[in-house]
């Protein structure tokens with residue numbers, strides 16, 4: 001069924017056969033089955049796993065799509081309690097799982113301490129075992145699910161982050177949070193939400209709900225407590241289709257009587273439509289998924305447009321150095337918000353000019369210049385604004401003198417075509433094929449209103465400041481001209497995202513030359529971890545509200561103007577760990593922020609903390625603010641706190657940290673970021689410093705990308 005992937009982890013795999021379980025589960029709409037990999041070692045040949053009765057019942061594709069193999073508890077326990085932290089039994093199980101091509105092996109949680117094994121030994125051996133398995137499965141199609149007995153407590157996060165830190169957050173390992181039924185009364189909803197939100201940054205792929213945690217409604221059907229319903233809703237909204245749900249344990253609910261849920265695995269006959277006996281639990285999860293509050297977040301145009309891009313790293317565009325392609329422009333132009341806001345901004349600027357008497361003084365002529373016009377959507381937006389102005393001012397109508405400046409000669413072909421074919425362009429729009437920094441126009445053509453969209457995910461990273469300063473220097477605009485955008489500000493915030501860190505590391509093995517093939521020169525680890533990436537961050541948690549970095553305004557006094565910058569942003573202790581800041585599919589939510597703040601108070605500054613894997617960069621731009629007759633303004637923003645809802649032209653920028661940093665509870669993180677340039681390039685350098693609650697420096701990164709050695713933007 002679309003929208004939710006649910007698997008079954010039955011308490012016993014009947015007769016040791018996955019094949020029956022998978023077929024009944026699939027018949028009910030479940031997607032996979034979890035069951036033990038190991039059979040006892042063959043009595044006749046102790047070096048081998050036992051023969052399996054289900055081996056011939058499942059095809060290779062059923063193994064590789066429908067089965068998650070459980071590593072045995074006893075093997076893990078023995079490994080963790082051993083003196084050397086290794087286990088032949090686990091190696092055999094993992095190897096067999098890889099041989100069968102199963103998509104994942106699931107490890108049980110860290111075993112409970114015993115008299116012979118103190119917690120630290122168990123944890124270190126568990127981490128070693130996990131690390132060794134992560135490496136073993138790398139390159140195969142089998143991943144590792146690390147189960148966590150989830151409790152919304154500091155200890156739980158600490159344990160998991162310690163294991164993953166020891167393994168360097170391997171891309172092959174993700175978390176399966178097991179909710180133990182029954183104990184939820186001990187914790188408040190606020191604690192669940194804060195801790196889950198934080199845990200998601202460590203890479204959660206699965207949530208296991210035991211059937212014993214379900215209550216029974218009046219008709220005997222399974223239901224969840226109000227609190228757990230809210231928890232499940234939150235995870236669904238935050239994680240969408242990326243989360244695998246697992247129903248575990250016995251069939252504990254029998255609406256209509258015990259017989260109605262009997263499953264005869266031998267004949268596969270069962271009560272109508274409930275082949276597995278777990279159908280009612282599955283239906284309940286779908287019922288929550290279909291609630292309007294969840295549907296509103298997951299089933300909208302923006303979410304479906306973004307689906308293929310979640311956590312997918314892309315190289316930032318360089319529209320100045322490179323010529324964009326037709327399709328790239330076409331994608332921009334689909335944005336329903338950006339061009340509308342630009343059109344409104346041009347209209348506001350025209351109204352100001354009219355109030356100030358500019359257009360009358362110029363005989364009704366308005367010079368509008370779109371610099372970096374691409375295929376012309378901002379020209380069209382400006383023409384629309386002129387039409388709206390004229391419709392509203394029949395007595396003071398204006399005549400537009402529209403210039404479109406574009407350096408991409410391929411896009412210019414399109415602009416020229418529009419000048420010939422589109423009625424409102426013919427005789428009104430002229431095209432100048434030039435870099436705006438070198439273009440020349442006659443005095444009478446200089447712009448009253450200069451319109452541009454040269455913004456990157458981090459505002460100035462596509463070199464809007466250099467281009468617009470250049471246009472001003474080369475005399476394209478009048479001394480009293482206004483610029484749309486008027487200003488743009490970049491923002492930065494720490495990000496906890498094991499997933500993005502893994503994706504950045506994976507770039508190390510990608511060839512630097514797209515045409516080079518498998519033997520090409522690899523990108524290398526240093527470059528991979530010192531490059532900012534454009535990415536629709538999803539499996540990550542922004543830990544603090546974003547803070548301002550660099551601001552650029554246009555037009556401006558160019559005497560001694562310098563576009564190099566340094567910003568230091570300090571992120572104070574925030575025990576809400578980013579709850580309500582809008583990660584995943586969610587938008588910033590003040591209500592959730594308040595929930596998180598309360599938890600901070602409750603935790604009383606315990607031993608919490610959060611792992612930071614990098615920084616997320618965004619921008620907010622004031623397109624235009626009215627100077628006369630009101631305070632209206634138009635903005636575009638991808639900063640979470642001011643996000644322009646519905647706009648999907650930009651995804652944030654991810655600045656990785658070479659090594660993830662642990663930010664302890666009550667501690668601060670200071671981010672330093674530089675914007676540096678030379679004759680040919682502009683680049684960013686970044687570093688972080690961590691202080692504990694007493695103000696001691698307890699962590700410091702190197703300065704990333706010194707002298708632009710790994711990444712720069714061509715001027």
Ligand SMILES: C[S@@+](CC[C@H](N)C(=O)[O-])C[C@H]1O[C@@H](n2cnc3c(N)ncnc32)[C@H](O)[C@@H]1O
Nearest residue numbers: 319320332372373374406407408435436453467
């Ligand atoms: C981000 S695209 C925006 C295109 C279009 N305005 C839109 O909104 O779809 C930036 C455009 O500016 C052009 N551009 C960038 N730097 C330029 C420069 N220095 N002079 C002229 N055009 C430039 C690029 O070729 C590209 O077409």
